Amino acid sequence: MQIVPAILTADLSEARKLLEQISQSARFNRVQFDFIDGEYANNLTIKPEDVDLTPFLRMEFDAHLMVVEKNIDEYVKQSERVGFDRIIAQAESVSDLEKYSGLALDIHSPLETLEKFLPKLEVVVLMAIEPGFGGQEFNEEVIDRAKYLVDLRNKNVWKYKVQIDGGVQREHLDVLEKAGVDEVVVGAGRVLEWK
Numbered sequence: 001m002q003i004v005p006a007i008l009t010a011d012l013s014e015a016r017k018l019l020e021q022i023s024q025s026a027r028f029n030r031v032q033f034d035f036i037d038g039e040y041a042n043n044l045t046i047k048p049e050d051v052d053l054t055p056f057l058r059m060e061f062d063a064h065l066m067v068v069e070k071n072i073d074e075y076v077k078q079s080e081r082v083g084f085d086r087i088i089a090q091a092e093s094v095s096d097l098e099k100y101s102g103l104a105l106d107i108h109s110p111l112e113t114l115e116k117f118l119p120k121l122e123v124v125v126l127m128a129i130e131p132g133f134g135g136q137e138f139n140e141e142v143i144d145r146a147k148y149l150v151d152l153r154n155k156n157v158w159k160y161k162v163q164i165d166g167g168v169q170r171e172h173l174d175v176l177e178k179a180g181v182d183e184v185v186v187g188a189g190r191v192l193e194w195k
Contacts, residue, residue, distance in 0.1 A: 001177040003027075004062065005188035006165070008034035010045050016052075018188045023056050025192060030060045032165075032185050033084070035075060037067035040093050041131060048078035060085040062123075064104060064165070066131050069094050088125055104165065106131055107139050111148060121160040123183075124149055129166030135187075138167030143179055150180030170194060 005022050009015050015033075022028055033051060038044035048063055063079035065072060065088065072094055079087045088102035092109055097117050104125035105114060114124060126145050129136035142164055149162050164176055165185035176184055186194075 001173070001181055002030065002183045003191060004030045004032050004163070004183050004185045005191045006032040006034055006185045007188050008036075008045060012046050012050050015046055019056055021192055022188060023059065028059065030062065030183070031188075032062040032064055034064045034066060037071045037075070039068045039071065040066045040090065048075060048082055048084065051082055053083045057083065062086045062088055062102070064088045064125065066090050067093060086123055088123065090131060104131070107142060111145060118152065118160060119156070119158050123161045123163055125163045125165050125185075127166050128164055128168065131166070136167050138169060138172055143175060146176065146179045146181050
C-alpha cells in the first residue's frame with residue numbers, strides 16, 4: 001500500500017517547503033495537492049497554476065479538485081499545463097462524471113454514484129472525512145466502502161486503484177491494507193514526522 005502525502009494550503013511558500021521536504025525524504029513516489037476554490041467548501045487554497053512541479057518530476061502528482069462545476073474546466077486545464085499526472089474530480093461537484101479518469105466520493109455519498117464509471121476509472125478516492133479541511137477524524141465507515149470497491153474490481157477484473165483520503169492515522173494503515181486499499185493520503189506535515 002502506497003502512502004501519498006497531501007498538501008492543502010493557501011500559502012505558496014508552505015507548499016514549496018513541504019514539496020522540498022517530501023522530495024528530500026525519498027520515501028514517497030506520489031504527492032497529492034488539494035485544490036479548493038472557496039465555493040465547493042468554505043476554504044480557499046493555492047491554484048494548480050501556482051505550483052512549479054518541474055524540480056520534482058521524479059515523483060508523480062495528483063490534483064484533487066474540490067471545486068464547483070463552473071470552475072472545474074479551468075482547474076483541469078491548469079493542472080494539465082503544470083504536469084499533474086492524475087486529475088481527480090469530486091463526484092458531487094460535476095455533472096459529467098464520464099470526463100474524468102479519477103473521481104473522489106464524499107463519505108456520505110452513495111457508492112452507486114460511481115458504479116457505471118468504474119470500468120474506465122484509473123483511481124477512486126473514498127473520502128474518510130468531509131472534503132475541504134484537514135485535521136478531521138477518520139470515519140471508519142470508509143473501510144467497508146473500500147472493501148466493496150476492491151471486491152467489485154477483483155470480480156470484474158477492472159483496473160482502478162482504491163485510495164482513502166482524510167483523517168488517516170498510523171493505526172489505520174494495517175486495516176486499510178487488509179481491506180485491499182492501494183493508496184492512502186495523509187497530510188504532508190503529519191506523514192513527514194512518521195518514522
